[in-house]
Amino acid sequence: MICPNCRGKNIGIIGQKHYYCWNCAIELTVINNILHIHEIEHDGTLSSLDDLFSEEERRI
Template identity: 55%
Template sequence: MMRCPNCNSKDIGKIGSHQFYCWSCFIELTVNGDKMSVYQVEEDGTLSSLDDLFFEDHPIAPQVHVN
């Protein structure tokens, strides 16, 4: 069962072929294969991406320790 990445709720509804909506925290999710995108629904109905809060675009460089 799918869980919301924001609030961990199972109260997710399907609103499109790859689109879901969390009824607990009111965010929209798009799932394509193993990639998920998270959006906030604005007052005017537009979507604002929240991916930068949930997913890292680039790997963190390993720390180098000098002795």
């Protein structure tokens, strides 16, 4: 898997269909072969970054 944000391959698995990019510190979730991208805020909440990427860029 390649991170759609930084194009890095340093991706770790944190749960079933949940991944974490160690390069740019974002969380990736796979639903129906589409990546859903979230930024982890300082308080631990997640903010969606899906609107920054086209569906084609997020397709795996």
